Amino acid sequence: MRGMSRTFIGVAWPYANGPLHLGHIAGCYLPADIYARYMRLRGEEVLMVSGSDQHGTPITLHAEEEGTTPEEIAERYHRRNAESLRRLGISFDLYTKTHREGHFRVVQDIFLTLLNKGFIYRKSMESPYCPKCKRFLPDRYVEGTCPYCGYPKARGDQCDNCGRTLDPKDLIDIKCKICSSTPEFRETEHFYLKLSAFEGRLREWVSGKRNWRANTLNLTMNWLKEGLKDRPITRDITWGVPIPVDGYEDKRIYVWFDAVCGYLSASLQWAEETGDKEAWKRFWLDENTRHVYFLAKDNIPFHTIIWPAMLMGYSEQYHLPDDVPANEYLKLGGEQFSKSRGHALWLDDFLERYSADNVRFYLSYIMPENRDATFDMEEFVQVVNTELVGNVGNFIHRALSFTATRFGEVPGLGELTDADREMLSHLERSFRDVGDLLDGFRFKEALKRALELSHEANRYFSSQEPWKLIKGERERCGTVLNVSLQVVKGLLMMLHPFVPFKTSEMWRELTGKGIQESHWEDALGGVEEGRVLRKTPPPFSKIEPFEKVEEREVKEMEEKEYVTVEEFLRMGLVVGKVLEVKDHPKADKLYLLKVDIGEEVRQIVAGLKGIYTPEELEGKLIVIIKNLKPAKLRGEISEGTLLAAENDKGVVSILQPDKEIEPGAPIH
RNA sequence: AGCGGGGUGGGGUAGCCAGGAUAUCCCGGCGGGCUCAUAACCCGCAGAUCGGUGGUUCAAAUCCACCCCCCGCUACCA
Numbered sequence: 001m002r003g004m005s006r007t008f009i010g011v012a013w014p015y016a017n018g019p020l021h022l023g024h025i026a027g028c029y030l031p032a033d034i035y036a037r038y039m040r041l042r043g044e045e046v047l048m049v050s051g052s053d054q055h056g057t058p059i060t061l062h063a064e065e066e067g068t069t070p071e072e073i074a075e076r077y078h079r080r081n082a083e084s085l086r087r088l089g090i091s092f093d094l095y096t097k098t099h100r101e102g103h104f105r106v107v108q109d110i111f112l113t114l115l116n117k118g119f120i121y122r123k124s125m126e127s128p129y130c131p132k133c134k135r136f137l138p139d140r141y142v143e144g145t146c147p148y149c150g151y152p153k154a155r156g157d158q159c160d161n162c163g164r165t166l167d168p169k170d171l172i173d174i175k176c177k178i179c180s181s182t183p184e185f186r187e188t189e190h191f192y193l194k195l196s197a198f199e200g201r202l203r204e205w206v207s208g209k210r211n212w213r214a215n216t217l218n219l220t221m222n223w224l225k226e227g228l229k230d231r232p233i234t235r236d237i238t239w240g241v242p243i244p245v246d247g248y249e250d251k252r253i254y255v256w257f258d259a260v261c262g263y264l265s266a267s268l269q270w271a272e273e274t275g276d277k278e279a280w281k282r283f284w285l286d287e288n289t290r291h292v293y294f295l296a297k298d299n300i301p302f303h304t305i306i307w308p309a310m311l312m313g314y315s316e317q318y319h320l321p322d323d324v325p326a327n328e329y330l331k332l333g334g335e336q337f338s339k340s341r342g343h344a345l346w347l348d349d350f351l352e353r354y355s356a357d358n359v360r361f362y363l364s365y366i367m368p369e370n371r372d373a374t375f376d377m378e379e380f381v382q383v384v385n386t387e388l389v390g391n392v393g394n395f396i397h398r399a400l401s402f403t404a405t406r407f408g409e410v411p412g413l414g415e416l417t418d419a420d421r422e423m424l425s426h427l428e429r430s431f432r433d434v435g436d437l438l439d440g441f442r443f444k445e446a447l448k449r450a451l452e453l454s455h456e457a458n459r460y461f462s463s464q465e466p467w468k469l470i471k472g473e474r475e476r477c478g479t480v481l482n483v484s485l486q487v488v489k490g491l492l493m494m495l496h497p498f499v500p501f502k503t504s505e506m507w508r509e510l511t512g513k514g515i516q517e518s519h520w521e522d523a524l525g526g527v528e529e530g531r532v533l534r535k536t537p538p539p540f541s542k543i544e545p546f547e548k549v550e551e552r553e554v555k556e557m558e559e560k561e562y563v564t565v566e567e568f569l570r571m572g573l574v575v576g577k578v579l580e581v582k583d584h585p586k587a588d589k590l591y592l593l594k595v596d597i598g599e600e601v602r603q604i605v606a607g608l609k610g611i612y613t614p615e616e617l618e619g620k621l622i623v624i625i626k627n628l629k630p631a632k633l634r635g636e637i638s639e640g641t642l643l644a645a646e647n648d649k650g651v652v653s654i655l656q657p658d659k660e661i662e663p664g665a666p667i668h
Numbered sequence: 669a670g671c672g673g674g675g676u677g678g679g680g681u682a683g684c685c686a687g688g689a690u691a692u693c694c695c696g697g698c699g700g701g702c703u704c705a706u707a708a709c710c711c712g713c714a715g716a717u718c719g720g721u722g723g724u725u726c727a728a729a730u731c732c733a734c735c736c737c738c739c740g741c742u743a744c745c746a
Contacts, residue, residue: 301743
């Protein structure tokens with residue numbers, strides 16, 4: 001495992017249809033980054049790439065909902081997610097995207113090569129087509145009654161009630177999920193990837209991977225055991241990589257075929273950008289490179305079956321995945337994170353409030369390596385405060401600050417006692433263990449081993465009582481501090497892959513070097529005697545819980561963007577005076593208000609009947625949004641709206657100025 | 669339905685594949701110590717018949733069988 005010269009790290013491509021949440025991070029970005037940082041420290045040449053997966057039907061629909069283009073949606077989330085990942089300190093060598101010329105070329109090249117070799121073939125299928133939406137519907141976008149259990153909202157691919165896998169044709173009373181009209185079935189020709197042709201080779205290849213994680217290996221073996229089915233790799237949509245064959249202008253390459261090609265296209269892009277166009281070959285065509293892919297459990301077959309099959313078919317020379325350490329899921333309040341339902345903690349929200357180190361620390365601490373884990377806000381605060389701040393941070397700080405204030409420099413090492421020797425051997429042992437665990441992708445365990453060492457160091461420090469030694473045994477005290485500082489140095493290195501920001505700073509403080517320029521093994525080389533140490537603030541500070549953010553709603557979360565002052569002013573909030581209140585002729589809860597807003601009198605339709613009487617309203621000063629787009633409500637025009645508060649019990653309260661002021665007075 | 673993962677003191681969690689003597693660690697509770705350090709740190713105590721039943725074995729949290737419960741996946745949510 002060690003001693004290889006190069007490591008390629010591929011990380012699953014997040015779908016650019018929404019923001020990243022903590023589940024994504026714990027699932028693959030953080031473990032990938034921990035590994036990449038560790039490998040670089042060990043002197044490996046690392047290439048870590050990923051990017052936004054920007055194609056597919058959900059993005060098209062999202063764009064339609066917002067009245068914009070798929071490009072706009074895909075770019076928005078690409079930029080936003082790239083920025084979040086950068087702030088979290090995920091050290092990609094390149095984070096790119098799939099809607100790119102260079103990516104298209106690679107996908108089309110792989111596609112054509114497989115086509116020419118007979119690994120891709122054409123076949124007709126019957127697919128639901130919505131005449132009203134004028135498009136073919138993906139399985140998830142048709143709904144109907146389940147033929148097995150009678151559940152009326154079964155999807156085209158599966159019934160959520162009884163769990164059975166379905167074909168859209170099985171559904172009774174089939175409906176288009178977008179417009180509710182009845183789709184018809186139309187013949188459409190598609191390209192199929194001949195997975196069945198690779199079964200033998202894949203089986204042989206996988207048989208050499210006995211050290212893979214249980215979830216990865218079992219799932220893969222199971223697919224192979226059941227026999228591989230050829231799968232269609234094109235769809236009837238127009239947002240995606242075009243098919244490089246004439247006559248298929250209305251179809252695109254299916255996103256999963258598209259996305260995995262990104263590993264290669266991103267490598268090419270990286271090579272180009274670094275100025276050495278051939279550089280990618282070292283990673284893809286050289287035997288001495290190791291390929292590791294980080295992803296979560298739902299993505300396993302794409303990386304252990306489909307992508308390897310594609311590579312095998314494409315060329316004999318390309319490097320296949322060596323390991324695929326897939327994680328389980330991070331859950332929230334007992335349920336899975338869900339983009340669509342807004343049940344999530346968004347990364348950018350979180351980074352507004354907490355440091356990247358804090359977030360990384362906790363997610364590493366509970367990392368769902370072998371089983372689903374649960375994100376718990378209280379636990380987050382507690383673990384950061386007790387382990388990162390109280391245990392490690394405190395030890396580092398007490399050793400450094402004691403040395404700084406009493407010696408001002410790193411004291412020399414005198415004669416060692418048994419306790420010193422035990423401490424140092426504990427350090428070395430932990431250091432080896434952490435390295436071995438990281439090599440084996442056991443990140444959570446590695447972190448805990450480092451924390452244990454820190455506990456041991458706190459014990460050592462307490463038992464040696466340097467604050468007493470300083471009074472009469474200065475040299476002995478210096479020795480204890482020297483040993484402690486050696487442990488600090490080791491801890492900084494061991495923790496660096498997990499909490500890179502603060503450990504870099506502290507490492508420079510202690511050694512004068514950047515940790516990036518240091519080697520993993522430098523951690524055990526002792527501390528530089530006589531090096532001047534300044535008093536520094538504690539490395540980590542305690543945190544407080546976020547207010548109850550866990551159950552926030554979709555819209556709020558997803559479109560959370562600040563309102564600018566300009567936007568606020570554009571609404572045209574002004575004081576209005578109610579002149580007259582009449583019943584709406586065709587609605588039993590609406591009033592028609594005549595409101596003086598200074599420059600003119602507006603008619604406003606308000607749903608206040610039964611809440612306020614006309615007498616209560618007439619003459620009242622209220623707040624009006626005058627620039628609201630006029631709308632007809634039951635036939636009556638409403639030119640603006642009034643502001644009122646309403647709680648979940650249905651209590652409604654109108655906002656009004658608290659002193660007399662003339663109608664039309666602007667609010668800002 | 670099939671497949672994958674899991675059920676361990678009040679909460680969370682390690683150990684299980686390669687069976688063994690006081691079942692790990694964090695939080696929480698209780699009691700003590702220290703005063704270098706961010707009310708931190710250190711020590712001690714209470715608390716688990718390791719989902720259930722049966723089996724293999726000198727010995728089972730660990731292996732086998734059956735059952736119950738939770739979570740996930742089933743080809744576009746990490």
